Amino acid sequence: MTLDQIKAFVAVAEELHFGRAAQRLRMTQPPLSRHIQKLERIVGVALLKRDSQRVLLTDAGRAFLEEARRMLTLVDTASDRARRIASGAAGTVRLGFTAVSAISTLGTLLRQLSEHLPEIDVILHERVTAGQVDGVLRGELDLGLARPPFNVSSIDSRVVFREPLCAVLPVGHPLTTLDRALTPDDFDGQPIVSYNPGQARYFHELTVQFLTNAHPRIEQQVHQILTAVLLVAAGRGVALAPASARSLGINGVVLRDLIRGGSDPLNGNSGVAGKPVELHAIWDRGSTNPALWRVLDLLPSLD
Template structure:
């Protein structure tokens, strides 16, 4: 195999059509350059330059080999640059998982911010429930998750992105909309309830069970996605507890009523990542976002 030095030598001679000047350009003397070209021609197996004692000319084979040589040199010069960009996190690919509910609120601004901080990084988005995200982070299929607790603090590091209160979604025209005050547990104890799945939407389920007194007897549906929930409310199947950002969905036929109390029923969205970071783009992102990395 030939060497890059030989290629550079050939390109210089092909451009100067003069061994002496080419050698000067390469900061070397003429004799080794002559030998370089001879060796290259031997390796390539074809005469590339036609030279008599007065002038140097490219052969036809030399003309096309010159193109290939230039392409090789360009590629060889670009490759380390690309590698360094990726190592520094300025380029590459970031795979982000998000829960459907996080899409309403934080995803848009976050992507906007990403394109400012790491503009050359491709972002791959996947809608996944929290459990699947954690799994992806473990296997390395995911770099960053936008999900809700609980998760293993040993394995994962996180940053609280967003905290919002729960509201009660009711069909338009429902009697409760006439109340001029926040909703209390008393108000919905008779209402048919659309509830979160205990397995698929464990975070919401746990939160509601923990902070809002309600009767399981009232539960008429069990679903895992906020969007489904709000749609069912619009269809007058019952009322539901949803995060405040669900108001952004813009579904007609639903109204959202504040809940009295105010503290315990707050839901959190975290950015979560594996403490064993291998993706330089993620590293750079976290550094630039100044997330605490305890």
């Protein structure tokens, strides 16, 4: 059974006239008649009653017409779906994110996708940056919202969000009473909740570089900003975190501004003072997922 045979039958069944059906299909009557004959042989029953005066549907033909229309609709729908997936207007994107990136960027992106690309399904994976990089390299993720640096030649990235670096202090801490932005010297001798140099390299280096000329005590090293803020709330020290950590809604902490300006912590320069925190979109530059490129079009580019 072929699609041409199905189309031929539907045309004849709806026109009840071979001449008009042939004209509708832009073909001559002899090949149209052969399509119908082959189809009836395949189905095993007569679908049409025809003589020199008229064409009628048999009972079997009426039943077959209903299913034939469904088949043609399914083919049209499948073809349209395939074209939309090929163009990136539909499909699936597996997206990695961290808890704080969800606050700053993820919600906005998901709302834009719902509005502009509603046929793209987004499968969310919460992972730290190292896990996202690994996921992109393994093909488990199409896109990540992660922190630099990304020392992998096959991964592309661009800045999609910047925000200030802040101090996270427990309520009642003496530094909360200062009516100014905090400097590295303010943290001299303070217990610090810092970040793991492997799993949270970016925030580890931001913290170390900001406090280069101070003499804090490193009490803990954690993987995630949320954990650092929770430990501060528990009185285990102070920490540095992006301003969006305010939106975590953790009771018992106060976020204070740091002095602005300075140089690049990732290049080993000293004197960093409140350098903006960057969030990057990361992806495999060789990705063959058309939906990925449509999603990237919705993300800002701050490079």
